[in-house]
Amino acid sequence: xxxxxxxxxxxxxxxxxxxxxxxxxxxxxxxxxxxxxxxxxxxxxxxxxxxxxxxxxxxxxxxxxxxxxxxxxxxxxxxxxxxxxxxxxxxxxxxxxxxxxxxxxxxxxxxxxxxxxxxxxxxxxxxxxxxxxxxxxxxxxxxxxxxxxxxxxxxxxxxxxxxxxxxxxxxxxxxxxxxxxxxxxxxxxxxxxxxxxxxxxxxxxxxxxxxxxxxxxxxxxxxxxxxxxxxxxxxxxxxxxxxxxxxxxxxxxxxxxxxxxxxxxxxxxxxxxxxxxxxxxxxxxxxxxxxxxxxxxxxxxxxxxxxxxxxxxxxxxxxxxxxxxxxxxxxxxxxxxxxxxxxxxxxxxxxxxxxxxxxxxxxxxxxxxxxxxxxxxxxxxxxxxxxxxxxx
Ligand SMILES: Cc1ncc(COP(=O)(O)O)c(C=O)c1O
Numbered sequence: 153x154x155x156x157x158x159x160x161x162x163x164x165x166x167x168x169x170x171x172x173x174x175x176x177x178x179x180x181x182x183x184x185x186x187x188x189x190x191x192x193x194x195x196x197x198x199x200x201x202x203x204x205x206x207x208x209x210x211x212x213x214x215x216x217x218x219x220x221x222x223x224x225x226x227x228x229x230x231x232x233x234x235x236x237x238x239x240x241x242x243x244x245x246x247x248x249x250x251x252x253x254x255x256x257x258x259x260x261x262x263x264x265x266x267x268x269x270x271x272x273x274x275x276x277x278x279x280x281x282x283x284x285x286x287x288x289x290x291x292x293x294x295x296x297x298x299x300x301x302x303x304x305x306x307x308x309x310x311x312x313x314x315x316x317x318x319x320x321x322x323x324x325x326x327x328x329x330x331x332x333x334x335x336x337x338x339x340x341x342x343x344x345x346x347x348x349x350x351x352x353x354x355x356x357x358x359x360x361x362x363x364x365x366x367x368x369x370x371x372x373x374x375x376x377x378x379x380x381x382x383x384x385x386x387x388x389x390x391x392x393x394x395x396x397x398x399x400x401x402x403x404x405x406x407x408x409x410x411x412x413x414x415x416x417x418x419x420x421x422x423x424x425x426x427x428x429x430x431x432x433x434x435x436x437x438x439x440x441x442x443x444x445x446x447x448x449x450x451x452x453x454x455x456x457x458x459x460x461x462x463x464x465x466x467x468x469x470x471x472x473x474x475x476x477x478x479x480x481x482x483x484x485x486x487x488x489x490x491x492x493x494x495x496x497x498x499x500x501x502x503x504x505x506x507x508x509x510x511x512x513x514x515x516x517x518x519x520x521x522x523x524x525x526x527x528x529x530x531x532x533x534x535x536x537x538x539x540x541x542x543x544x
Pocket of ligand 1: 191248250251252321353356397398
């Protein structure tokens with residue numbers, strides 16, 4: 153028996169919560185819909201994190217703050233424990249969110265109209281950030297075989313030849329793929345050959361399932377260290393994305409000596425006055441919570457796999473190797489447009505999922521299901537989907 157209660161139903165309405173309060177415009181049946189879209193979990197954030205924030209807020213002055221020494225030693229301990237890596241304090245810096253970090257890294261290393269490669273279907277803000285910074289989007293779509301994603305090496309080679317940066321998702325969202333050391337080493341070597349840097353978004357790293365291993369991109373080879381920059385965070389694994397805390401890990405001094413001062417000059421070095429306390433509490437005190445949570449998530453994933461195999465065989469799923477997101481292959485449902493498919497899930501099944509087409513090329517007629525939720529909610533959602541699919 154775990155001492156943490158992931159079955160607890162917590163009402164998240166009216167907390168300015170994106171997942172529950174932020175989709176009203178999509179449906180008239182707002183209260184009846186189960187929201188299973190944006191990537192946070194419905195579990196209570198672990199107590200040590202909330203306690204640390206409360207404690208800091210007891211002080212009467214909410215002034216500017218600097219990262220305490222303990223922030224760095226905590227990250228060093230975490231890297232050692234999680235990935236077997238000894239890092240130096242100089243290798244890491246705070247960043248106010250992974251997407252903001254990606255945006256600034258692209259600005260730092262490229263100019264307008266330079267190419268930035270992504271491998272879709274992939275986390276949709278990647279394309280947004282590239283368009284938003286007026287860089288040129290270059291695609292090397294992933295291959296899908298037997299409901300598993302693979303790198304299209306030929307397409308990647310061509311794409312990198314026209315790019316300055318590869319924006320990499322590791323583990324992959326929405327496919328949940330944990331890239332192997334061999335794959336990462338080959339990506340790094342190819343990037344280096346083309347003179348490309350690699351921004352590796354590793355926000356889901358610490359949600360890697362048993363039987364798989366996450367390795368921060370720059371750690372996999374000398375080439376990877378030369379070209380790689382990782383963005384990592386406690387936000388997904390400890391369910392604290394609203395704290396806006398992440399970190400860059402850049403072990404190559406030639407890269408970080410450019411990037412870290414650039415972040416300061418661009419006003420992206422400041423954390424809120426309670427952020428460091430929260431991050432330290434998360435990494436230091438919440439390991440047992442995250443282990444228990446991971447077990448719960450893996451059981452949820454298995455529940456979905458079994459349920460759709462046995463009861464909704466027209467749906468297929470990409471088996472995730474990390475995180476609480478499942479990409480459902482809905483191509484056999486026979487919808488003519490992706491809009492029709494997305495509104496089928498909301499209007500007919502009563503569940504709000506992410507439309508796979510928003511993840512770009514190859515995501516069409518897929519839907520992303522967030523299983524970071526109590527089991528009873530997931531079971532109800534599966535029943536609803538089954539009923540709606542049977543009625544088609
Ligand atoms: C791959 C990936 N990167 C980044 C983010 C968001 O990061 P942040 O909230 O730190 O900007 C998410 C959130 O879902 C994600 O899945």
